[in-house]
Amino acid sequence: MTRILLVTFMLGALLVGACGGGDAGGEQPSPTAASSGAAAQAVKVDLTEWEVEPKDLTVKAGTVRFEISNPGDYKHSLALEGQGIKEESKTISGGENTTLEVELKPGKYKTWCPVGNHESQGMVGTLTVE
Ligand SMILES: [Cu+2]
Numbered sequence: 651m652t653r654i655l656l657v658t659f660m661l662g663a664l665l666v667g668a669c670g671g672g673d674a675g676g677e678q679p680s681p682t683a684a685s686s687g688a689a690a691q692a693v694k695v696d697l698t699e700w701e702v703e704p705k706d707l708t709v710k711a712g713t714v715r716f717e718i719s720n721p722g723d724y725k726h727s728l729a730l731e732g733q734g735i736k737e738e739s740k741t742i743s744g745g746e747n748t749t750l751e752v753e754l755k756p757g758k759y760k761t762w763c764p765v766g767n768h769e770s771q772g773m774v775g776t777l778t779v780e
Contacts, residue, residue, distance in 0.1 A: 690715040690751060695761075697726035697742075700768060702761050705775040709754065714779075716750040718742065725765055730777055732759030741765060754779045 690713040696703040699722045720726050720742045727741040728750060739750035756779050763773035 689713075692717055694719070695728055696721055697728060697763055697773065698722035699724055700771040700773050702728065702763060702773050702775040706778070707761065707775065708778045708780065711754055711756045711779050714752055714754050716752070717747070718750060719747050720744050724768075726763045726768065726773070727765055728761060729764045730759050730761045732777070733757040733779075735759070738764060756780060 691709055692715050693707060693709055694717045695707070697718060697720045716728060716739065718728050718739055721744070723744045725741050725743050727739045727748075729738040730736070730752070733755045735752065735754065737750060737752045739748050742748050754777075759777035759779065761775040761777050762769045
């Protein structure tokens with residue numbers, strides 16, 4: 651008689667344990683929500699003769715995706731340097747687009763077009779990361 655009561659009690663404990671496990675599984679969606687919140691900032695940049703437009707950019711620290719267009723006639727690309735970071739997009743012809751994704755720390759950066767002598771012709775600007 652005593653043994654049957656003990657088995658019944660243990661079965662009850664197992665059922666309670668199973669319910670507890672179910673609650674823990676319900677918390678899984680939170681990490682997914684956190685990762686989607688880290689989406690890259692998109693910044694549009696036009697490369698033309700002879701300027702980087704906008705000339706002075708301000709973005710927030712983190713992953714920044716430069717959406718680069720070339721509405722001009724010559725080939726151009728976008729380079730940026732500062733805070734130990736140096737990145738360069740691929741060179742695009744007039745009418746083409748490209749993107750450059752960079753992880754940026756707060757500080758001042760220089761932007762320019764590294765093609766030919768475009769920098770000295772005015773294709774230079776600044777980037778401030780806050
Ligand atoms: Cu250029």
